[in-house]
């Protein structure tokens with residue numbers, strides 16, 4: 001057997017910090033503290049906290065490729081675009097759990113509703129030709145409005161629940177399209193589901209690494225009603241019990257790739273541009289150990305600030321997360337930063353990019369009106385030197 005000593009490394013798995021000198025053919029083999037093996041990080045001290053966080057991060061991204069719907073005894077699954085149908089001869093219980101392992105194998109578990117023996121015929125895989133047309137995965141799911149609460153004078157928090165048993169996980173920074181007939185016309189606009197704040201315990205993700213409850217759980221949306229708006233105004237005044245239609249998750253933001261190796265993440269949000277930032281904040285706090293997050297939240301008036309108390313409370317829960325509010329029309333008593341976003345303001349807040357300094361570990365997420373995001377991106381990249389890959393605009397791409 002031939003061993004390439006330049007490529008070989010050794011690791012001692014032991015609780016104390018033992019060193020060992022291993023030589024192959026007289027050449028010393030480098031001893032390492034951790035190793036990635038088949039996608040998993042193995043550490044010499046046997047601690048797996050980092051591994052758990054990596055697994056959660058991976059699974060959270062993969063979940064948005066999984067769709068599961070149970071109607072009566074018929075189960076439809078869609079994984080990475082591939083649809084499969086099953087028929088249960090006996091009733092099963094919903095919700096159950098769904099898990100995705102390090103190799104991307106997706107496991108959906110159902111419990112029997114009745115204690116009875118199941119044989120091989122109890123679950124039948126259906127061929128596409130056996131599946132009625134109505135059973136093909138829908139483009140839009142029907143959800144019921146279960147709550148609609150005012151957050152500020154022009155924004156509301158809309159809570160919806162899937163009408164059927166549906167698992168439709170929206171990943172960090174992703175959005176849904178809502179399709180709705182308003183005043184005789186079909187409108188389709190994007191909205192970004194938000195986690196509920198404050199994020200109480202970011203170290204205790206529920207229900208466990210790589211697992212998610214398979215349930216028709218609630219989805220929360222923050223919507224701003226524009227005075228001349230159609231769908232936005234309709235959504236903010238919709239009654240409980242009404243039905244609306246939502247799509248699969250959309251959006252290209254992929255946090256494990258985008259945020260890899262980043263130490264300081266700056267999220268610049270204007271108004272309802274806050275919405276994608278909230279799921280990114282939750283993701284970073286749950287899946288990283290040292291990454292720091294700074295939300296810079298731009299509004300006109302103090303009363304426009306959405307969820308101020310809840311955002312502040314989240315900063316107390318995890319010291320890695322800070323927030324700064326910036327107002328363009330502050331009252332005389334406002335002690336915080338004021339003014340409209342400008343290149344001068346950005347230079348006051350962030351260092352210029354320098355590839356030999358820590359600024360190479362900075363990352364910027366931008367969301368607001370079109371001009372806010374495009375102009376800020378231009379200032380950060382052209383005037384402050386940040387590479388385009390380190391600045392992401394949440395604009396529905």
Ligand SMILES: Cc1cc2nc3c(=O)[nH]c(=O)nc-3n(C[C@H](O)[C@H](O)[C@H](O)COP(=O)(O)OP(=O)(O)OC[C@H]3O[C@@H](n4cnc5c(N)ncnc54)[C@H](O)[C@@H]3O)c2cc1C
Nearest residue numbers: 189190191192222223224226228229230231232275395396
């Ligand atoms: C990826 C993505 C995610 C989004 N997420 C959210 C979200 O979480 N919450 C949210 O509230 N919105 C979000 N939006 C914006 C949303 O999709 C709609 O554009 C918005 O709700 C306007 O809908 P409307 O029915 O008022 O539009 P329309 O009926 O077409 O608007 C009519 C009039 O309303 C006014 N108006 C509409 N949009 C704006 C605007 N942006 N600024 C100023 N005036 C406007 C204008 O006067 C316009 O002529 C998102 C957009 C994208 C692309």
